[in-house]
Amino acid sequence: MIKRRSFMRASLASGVIAIALVSGSLVSTAAQAAKPIKIGFSMALTGGLAGAGKAALIAMEIWRDDINKKGGLLGRPVELVYYDDATNPATVPGIYTKLLDVDKVDLVVSSYGTNEIAPAMPIVMRKKLVFPSLFGLAVNDEFNYDRYFQIMPAGPEPKLDWSRGYFQLAKEQTPRPKTVAIIAADAEFALNAAAGARANAKALGFDVVYDKTFPPSTTDYTPIVRAIQAANPDIVYVATYPPQSVGMVKAAHEVGLKVKMFGGCMVGLQFAAIQQNLGPLLDNIVNYHFWVPAPTLDFPGINEFLKKYEEAAKGKGVDPLGQYLPPYAYAYMQVLGDSVEATKGLNQAKLAAYMHSHTFDTVVGKVKFAKNGEWAKTRVLQVQFRNVKPNDLEQFRDPGTQVVLYPPQWKSGKMAYPYSE
């Protein structure tokens, strides 16, 4: 027979335990809800690519602030955990190891650029993480990782898609050019671009009459341009990073390069400071880009984002217009964030499956990934500079100075041909 006192003690104890359990779970939930979702990455904040890297970081911080204003992801605030990779690929593996093993980030995204993305791949692959990546050319061609997602709109065959438009445009011109010179910096990105150019030139019936590379530390480009001129090509495909792009453009002007098309894959001609300085030297160059203020590229949210970016970029010594990398840096965070919300969790397999199967609405338009993580359809724009005024930054905010020639569905004007008489 249970005594009344014992029963009451047992009931009281049960009640206390029940209250403790419920409170504990409530506290745990609250604590979990307050615990931020950490997104880790390295970024080029110093070194050769820092100009773009720092601009990308500003865009990512804008995304973080936008998301947190709406309550975060899964009701949790988003925190960015990042380290400067100094544009040095050797630092990247160590950084991602620290992010994952020490900082215990929940999600990772890549740094900027082919040379900085590739070294992180073995680490994210070993941990089976989803890896949204920012502007790497054909990085996944060797790895074939099914959780790699590239926000740069190169296309399903990035090496080929990158320059296909340039050679396609050339093929459509009258008189039809027949010969091509290819010159590239000795760096993975530029070499990948040159490899694609070589293949496209062959496929479209061009003869390659000059095909060389140069060390990135080259100071004077006039000997290179003279050698190209001596080979007498009809078109020239250049694959370079910013200081080399400036060197090639200036050397082409000084040598008086006489070709029908000049440009291709010159990183840097999308940057405001370089555009402003080169001014009329840019005229008639046909070069790649991913977004310009053309009527055909007026995506929902892009102008609002660019206004926020311009405000945030003031006084930070970065590209004031932010038309090249920042919109895509914002977009790859949008892809990741939307996937987390849609799958209601941080399960990497579910995130990857979602990213592969859905189309995302971003500030750079609709984004759909192919099986290899590249864009399902290329959107590498071929853009021609037209009537560029000297030392005028404002002209690059408006349509007309950068005319989209390719792909046809984004075209905003006709090509001026040839490059030089």
Place this chain on the structure above:
Amino acid sequence: MLSVDLLSNALVAGVLIGGFYAAVSIGLAITFGQLDIVNIAHPAFVVVGSYIAWILNSRLGWDPVLVGILAAPVFYFVGVLIYRVYYLAFERTGQESLSGLAFFFGVMFIVEVSLVLVYGVDYRLVSAAYLEKNFNLGFVGLPLRLVVPFLVASVMTAAVWLYLSRTFTGRAILAVAQDRLALQLMGADPVRVKQFAFGLAIATTSVAGSLLIMIGPVEPSLGRAYIGRAFAIVVLGGMGSIPGMVIAALLIGVVESFVSTFAGPSWAPAVSFGVLLLTLAVRPSGLFGRS
């Protein structure tokens, strides 16, 4: 592919860029070549010179060369200060070899990071009306973007060499590395001489920096691309020899230009450093160095 105009242009381009290399290397020829101070931060100061030129060119429209010359005295005093620290911390206690090297590595990183913090990381370029002009001498092209740096570099190098070879202080600088005690017995304070020389070397980076940003865009870490080249030029020319450094700079410039034009630009550094190794194998003291 061999033609007279291509050959001539390759030669002229090589000489023009070689002149610029001499401007970058002359300060190192003094500190490393004559004072035995391994100033690995030297190219970083050249980049600082570029940024000073950019600031005054973009804000006030001043000519970059003018800025380089006007800022040189300030760079001199910075150089004097750095040497004082180096001397008191390392040279005086005989630790200059390894610790001194580490010191200048540290100076290099501090300079780079300071530039990033103050100016940001975007590429910087200067504007001047003459930078986009070209002249032709027959079939030889002469872009002012390279001719002006060559001319300024030539004047600066000649002035420094004349000073070092014709004045008492200049000859004291040449003497301090050879025989410090003898110099003391002649009434010159070796420490003050070295301090002056180091300041002079850093002063040259002000002008070299203004020439660098005239040739191409600059960002804070660009100096690293010139470390190997500048040291190679000083060693090739012969430690302590300014004329040797000039010849070496021109030689490297011409070799790079010829290789870029006729063989392929990717071979240029290999051939340049090959020339260095070959010269040292035949003449270990460099072209004009003392045996």
